[in-house]
Amino acid sequence: NAGVTQTPKFRILKIGQSMTLQCAQDMNHNYMYWYRQDPGMGLKLIYYSVGAGITDKGEVPNGYNVSRSTTEDFPLRLELAAPSQTSVYFCASEHTGGARNEQFFGPGTRLTVL
């Protein structure tokens, strides 16, 4: 199992550019999450999905969009990049059912917007 994979690892964008951060998991987990982590801060939830075709906003969704067409993939889209979106982005997945299970994280994508 590869677990949770994210691409790219690094990216530099210019203001106003768009891009998609890819996230995939091969554990057949139903829940998936996107977080951002700014320096000295904890992880903030951007969007999450409880299954294919279902997505919902987290704490900091503005400027982002997501889709969940398959169980495996959960891409995060930035339409008009802004310097405030400079951050490290983490994708995570979780198999839930009954008691709370653990979240499995990807390696992260470091994004800089100049």
Place this chain on the structure above:
Amino acid sequence: AQRVTQPEKLLSVFKGAPVELKCNYSYSGSPELFWYVQYSRQRLQLLLRHISRESIKGFTADLNKGETSFHLKKPFAQEEDSAMYYCALEDNTDKLIFGTGTRLQVFP
């Protein structure tokens, strides 16, 4: 408001010394709390959860509802314990709220 506070950004100890990483939470109801860890060049991963009452890598964490705390403890720190530690709270919509993290440095 639901919140997790980790008051220390950095905690430095020598090998063999006891370690306590502090975590306080704000939550109405019965909280579910977790400790996640990120070792250098590795992914963030679950260390332990309070509901399991487990000891992982010598670490334990006890939920103290009176003090609204979930401090992470280890009696004798090892160099390989050096990492970023995040306390997390499951909120009332089943999502995790993370603290800002504490970097533990264990010197030889």
